[in-house]
Amino acid sequence: VLMSLTIDLDQYPTYWTLTLKGDLDYGECAGFRMNIDRILKSAPHAAIVDLRGLEYLDSSGLGLLLSLSKEYGAEGGKLVLVTNETVDNILTLTRLSGIFTTSASMDEALAIIDANSPATATVPHTE
Numbered sequence: 001v002l003m004s005l006t007i008d009l010d011q012y013p014t015y016w017t018l019t020l021k022g023d024l025d026y027g028e029c030a031g032f033r034m035n036i037d038r039i040l041k042s043a044p045h046a047a048i049v050d051l052r053g054l055e056y057l058d059s060s061g062l063g064l065l066l067s068l069s070k071e072y073g074a075e076g077g078k079l080v081l082v083t084n085e086t087v088d089n090i091l092t093l094t095r096l097s098g099i100f101t102t103s104a105s106m107d108e109a110l111a112i113i114d115a116n117s118p119a120t121a122t123v124p125h126t127e
Helices: 026-042 059-074 085-093 106-115
Strands: 006-011 016-024 046-057 078-082
Touching: 006 026, 016 026, 026 059, 046 059, 046 085, 046 106, 059 078, 078 106
Parallel strands: 016 046, 046 078
Antiparallel strands: 006 016
16 A cells, blocks of 8 residues: 655755655656756755655656756755665665765755855865
């Protein structure tokens, strides 16, 4: 029995978080896509997708995560996935673990974002 998916999008000054709980399958992708489009449209400096509450992820959900990563990265955004064992196993099986920046906790995700934020990043000076 598939659990329905709940999606929460929280907007903070320096980053947004997208929290998914339940099962992300083809039937739930429309709602997920709408939230992705909001992120891409507003292009916050960084986004954290919290997948710790996910029990199931199919190829359509994975495809959306990939497109978010690609499109968002192209705009200079920083994307971090907070994963659980289920999600980690799927990323490993599909050989996608190297494509995403992943973390085990929200604190770790924030640390990754902070390390890459414009305020602290050193930009090489070019003449």
